[in-house]
Amino acid sequence: MPRDPLIGIVGKPSSGKSTTLNSLTDANAKMGAFPFTTIDPNRATGYLQIDCACARYGKEDLCKPNYGWCSKGKRHVPIELLDVAGLIPGASQGLGLGNKFLDDLRQADALIHVVDVSGTTDSNGKATRGYDPLQDIEWLQDEIRLWIEGNLQKRWGTIVRRHTATKSPIVETLRAQFGGYGANMNMIAKAVDSIPDLPPLEEWDNEWITKMVKAFMKVKFPTVLALNKIDHPDADKNVSKILLKYPDTRAVLTSAITEVFLRKLAKQNYIKYEEGTEFIDTLEDLGEESGLKPLDEKLMQRVENIRDLVLYRFGSTGVVQVLQEAAKVLDLVPIFTVRNIQTFTE
Ligand SMILES: Nc1nc2c(ncn2[C@@H]2O[C@H](COP(=O)(O)OP(=O)(O)OP(=O)(O)O)[C@@H](O)[C@H]2O)c(=O)[nH]1
Ligand SMILES: [Mg+2]
Structure with a gap:
């Protein structure tokens, strides 16, 4: 069986990443009102709730799946969650805990970006009041992009030389570069196809590289926003602002x-x-x-x-809904395998 999907939980320090992990799993990750409470990543299994096929046949009592678990017609499908250290502006250049934990995210299939909408923590996760969380959404994406771009630019000369010498198609060359993020050929082809008028790779300047990385991120790290701390009185106005500015993003309100x-x-x-x-x-x-x-x-x-x-x-x-949104961006299709369609065994 292929591995369970892995969702990375990202965000600035103190936004509530570890709390979100604990709320979705039996994990007991340390939570604290100070930045960089988490240093080493916490990994735990959450369960996505979907309608189980057993309910369609009235076989709820017989349903004992080998994979995940089922209760009253609701199947709980395991999803791995990875809670990493907080990201701060400049992380891609090594600020805060820098690149180390960005590397932990390589294998993620999707991201949950936990945004503190209470406005009580600044961009470094320090306690404050009246901070505008709108900015966090952009710089966090930028840091992830700059990290991927940095990795690419370090070797760009060599990449172009090899690409020219071997006369490889663009997807092939990028496959070698993005393979470390667990990206397959399909994903890379999808990213490449999404960019109109893409010139030959030899002609790419920094702007084209940025476009490529942005397209790659959309495919490899589709993101759901968890607008967290909605229990706080200042949350409402910040949530409205975010939804107004980003009407097309997938966002869920959470506490x-x-x-x-x-x-x-x-x-x-x-x-x-x-x-x-x-x-x-x-x-x-x-x-x-x-x-x-x-x-x-x-x-x-x-x-x-x-x-x-x-x-x-x-x-x-809202936390259960966040996981459901993340499953949507992953395009997961549940398949219920049984040995015998009459008895529904195994
Ligand atoms: N009011 C409120 N506070 C929350 C919520 N979620 C988390 N917090 C608080 O926010 C603080 C930070 O929570 P953590 O889960 O440790 O945050 P983190 O993002 O993992 O932080 P780092 O590990 O330092 O990056 C703690 O004091 C939590 O109690 C929430 O939904 N509402
Ligand atoms: Mg933490």
Whole structure:
């Protein structure tokens, strides 16, 4: 079987990358209100929820997949998530933790860019107020592009000489260069085809190289924005600005910290919570037979706040939807294999 898809979680320090990872997986990555809490990447498995084929045949009770797991007709398909160190402006030139962790991202099939829309952290992840997160969206893409471009430009002379000597097609030459990012021939052909009037590679100047890398990034690292910290009062106006400026980007509103908290409460049997939904039930809602533990006043107040500020306003904490959006950009097609279509075994 080919490997599970890998999604890289990127963003500036303190935007909530590790919190997002923890909210989607059983990982326990360190989270902290100071930049560069994460240095070495954290990898964990999240589960994408899709409708399982068993439900179409009323075979939910028999469904015991070898791959992922199924509950009541909902298949949970494993997806690998990689939470890396924060990126800051100038990272491609080595600022912050620089290139090291960009290398960790090479094998990613898509990216989730976690943007802190509360405006409480500056571009370096330091605590502030009233920061405009709109700028983060652009410079982060630029840093990734400059990193790929830098790797290409270092060897450009040699690349062109070999390309000319071997009379290779452009896709072949680029395949050798972009192979390190796990790119296949199809992806490179798609990127090349997307650029109109592309001259022969020998004639490319820096502008053409930039165009090529941008096209390559679109294919190799399709990106979903997680507009995180929507529970913060300043988030609304920043979200509106971002959606207005980038109407075509895939963006999902999230409160990763809320999801982490709710999953924890559910695990400790204080609430019933269906991940990705707006529904939380407490002992008060469900009664003694639910087996739930009672919430003290403080916890009750927090749950009420979460209902008002996040769940009722936005419909959910958004993290499950982020994973679903990421799966969409990956163009994943689920295939349900069974040995026998009558008995649905294996
Ligand atoms: N209000 C609010 N705070 C959040 C949310 N998600 C994360 N935080 C807080 O933001 C801070 C940074 O979170 P992390 O998950 O450590 O951020 P990171 O992006 O992994 O940071 P680095 O590892 O330093 O790059 C922590 O204090 C979190 O509690 C959220 O949805 N809402
Ligand atoms: Mg982190």
